[in-house]
Amino acid sequence: MSAAARRIARVLIDSPLPQLDRLFDYALPAEFGDVPVGVRVKVPLRTAGRMMDGYIVALAVEEDVSRTLAEVESVVSPVVVLPERLHQLARRVADRAAGAASDILRLAIPKRQVRVEKAWSADIETPAVAVEALTRADAVIARYDGLEAVLADGGRAAVETIAEMEGSLPHSARLLAAVAVHVLASGRSAILVVPDKRDEDRLLDALAELLPDDAVVRHDARQTNPDRYRAFLRTLADAPCVVVGNRSAVYAPTRAGVVIIWDDGDPLLSEPLAPYVHARDAALVRQEQEGGALLFAGHTRTTDVERLVHGGWMTEIRAARRSSPRVILTPPQELERGAQRMPSSAFLAAREAAGAGPVLVQVARPGFAPSLVCGQCRAPARCAHCGGPLGARRRGAVPVCGWCGRSANGWRCPSCEATQVRLASSGSERTADELGRAFPGVQIIVSDGTHPVERVPAKPALVIATRGAEPVADGGYRAVVLLDGARMLQAPELRIGESCLRWWSNAAALAAPGAPVHLVGVDGPVARALATWTQAGYARSELEARAPLRMPPVYRVAQLDGLPTVVRPALEQVRALGLPADAVLGPVPVGDEGRVRALVRFGYAAGAEVATTLRAAVVTDATRNRRARGKAGLSLHLDILEPDI
Structure with a gap:
């Protein structure tokens, strides 16, 4: 680097504003010394008039110093919390969902805990897998034709698990634990994503029978902030481990030899925050980017997974000797x-x-x-204050509204004036x-x-x-x-x-x-x-029935909400992409604030183009008179699972 050159840090700012979802160049002062890529920093943002959190994504040297650049204010921590593979995953997942990378990283990277960070050491030994545990795990895997080959080749498979209890645990928990042990013994990590606490506890019990505690890393919302940050730092280490957690565990930065999504039809695996990415979609993007095996396991099969199987993107795996209830x-x-x-x-x-x-x-x-109904005309009993449904907490109790919680003393049916209710x-x-x-x-x-x-x-x-x-x-x-x-x-x-x-x-x-x-x-x-016990066949018939209607998951569906002045221009930009004439449904009025809603149906081949176009419309809207509109800006949600057509 010449004497006139300067170091440049390209920073991804942690902000929910869509117009800030890009890299910003900052000058890196010499007094900071060697700063690695992936650390947390604080940088000034002129438009916001304050300091913002961010991550250094890349470093460069600029010979032309005539460009005016603000300087990085401080390096928050020397720990690399955003390795390149995690940044690339967040970027690709966000682009697919027409969202911001920082929204994905907010799910993947916990808040910093200074005491945990100071006490942390990345010098961790590779967990040992006992010969007996590996033998037991391989015996479980051997019950499924082709499963071991998929794990060895880094393939994708839909696994129909045996539906039976084995002692105190379901067979499904023992299968997932066996796959994790098999992969860990080969020197690679395993990520096991489950919908809720019950599934997680069962899986942890199954793993406890095969692995030492230091080989398993929990990753869920039940943990305290220090415990969650400690678990995150463990997944950054080179030593392999088994990560068990809810939907955000799919972003764990460990080098995964297998990612397993259990029961992908559970709505808890769909992220309720923007950009609303389902763990299944994030896992597919991750497997394509990093390799390693990907398994969707369950007693049933969703139409989303059946679409992948039908298209040849995934293989079917069943037990060699099937048993069903x-x-x-x-x-x-x-x-x-x-x-x-x-x-x-x-x-x-x-x-x-x-x-x-x-x-x-x-x-x-x-x-x-x-729920309760009128004892005379059988009309649904509704709350006089908010219109919510009335219910009974016990026999003979005063009806209570399920929405506002008010007691309905002296309730009277608006249709027939009756005062008695009955259990519906x-x-x-x-x-x-x-x-x-x-x-x-x-x-x-x-x-x-x-x-x-x-x-x-x-x-x-x-x-x-x-x-x-x-x-x-x-x-x-x-x-x-x-x-x-x-x-x-x-x-x-x-x-x-x-x-x-x-x-x-x-x-x-x-x-x-x-x-x-x-x-x-x-x-x-x-x-x-x-x-x-032919759940896969039912999923196949559902998929065939939705194809003529262009319903998900045969087609992707995007939902746009906002004022007509912002929704209609966005729809015109989508129509200009050459989609079929009936690809756009709406817009139709929603609510009492003048807002409208529209749906856009499009094929997977056009997904990148449609996502880029809609994301550009959101960014354009966000930069125009945002303060004047308040909450009336353009809202976008791709891959609606339940479109209200």
Whole structure:
């Protein structure tokens, strides 16, 4: 470097403003010495009039010093928290979703904890995998045809896991742990992404049987800030590890030999913050960029994964010797004849099984009576203040609004002036109250969002659980009864069939080998898919049905919200790309503030072009009179899972 040259730091500023989603050049003062790429810095931003946090993404030398540049104010920490591979992943994921890289990095990099950083040492030994643990893991992997080859070749696969209990844990947890041990023994890291705390705890229990504690790194929102930062620093080290966490764990900066997404149909794997990237999409981008194997595992298959399988992007992997739960269907006609909620066949099976061990009863909703209707005209009972649905917390209690929480004392039906209400549906607590009288002497356990239960012993009990809140039973449930199936299928959602099949399949997988699983009051394709355990076939039929309608995931869908003056120009720019005439739906009015909404349907081949065009429209809007419009700016959400067409 000549005497007249100066060092330049290219900085990515941590800001939610879309117009700042680019690299800024700053002069790097000589007194800072050697500054590595990827460290945190503070830099002045003239437009904001204050100091901003950022990351050094690249360093350069500039011979022409005539250009006016602000200087880096300070180097916050010497620790490299943004390695090149993480920056490239964040950039590519953000570009695909028409978002900002800093929004992705905010999910991937925790806030700095000074004490943790000072005590941290990157000199970590490679965790040892015991021969016995590796033997056990390889035995589990060997049950699946082609799985070991996919792991060795760094391929992509959709894995249909065996739906059975093995001791105190589901087989699915043992399979994921086995894959992690196999990859760790080869000197590479494994990233295991699960939807929620229950799945994570089961997976950690399975890993604890095979690996020492220092080989496993938790990465989730339940951790304290110091623990989360400590875990993040561990994933920066060269020593391999097994990362277990929720959706943001997919961005862990370790060098991954495999990334596994468990139950990708769970909505918890979809990020609720901009740019709304699903963990499945981030994992696909990461695998394409870094290599390593990618597995989507579950008891069911989403249409998103089926699209990849059908297109040849992923291979199918099943167990060499398949086993599935024994599912018994009760058609709706049988319920209509007796007007009962649980048919006699399911009731007798539950009573017999309850004498030997726990029985699971899955219901649609928590609480006592989630909804009430007028006792005379059967009109839905609504709150007089906000119009929300009224429900009952217990038998004989005053109705309470589910939205504003007000008690509806002196309620009167606006249609017929009646003052009495009746129960329209049964929640977990009401079901427990009803079945408790029918099963005298049997322990009743309620598990829902308000009363979470993680595990039940292998003793006689009746477990009433809402979907997704089913606890694990030691040895598996002696019987499973799935209630409210017809009500679940009535939800006005595009993917409700997929969701119901996933809820029911996950509950059925908790049954003991050979135990009956009764699906009550449901027939049709979803019920047949569960009874024959052909979830992949159902996903394939759903995919074929959506293709003529250009619905996701056959097509990608973008949603635009804003004032007509900003939405319509953005749509004109999209139409100029040569999309089909009916690619744009809307705009239509939403709300009372003059805002409109439009949907744009486009193929995957046009994804990069459409994303770039829409992102440019968002940036242009953000730089024009933002203060005057307040919250009325252009809002963009790509890859809508449930488009409201």
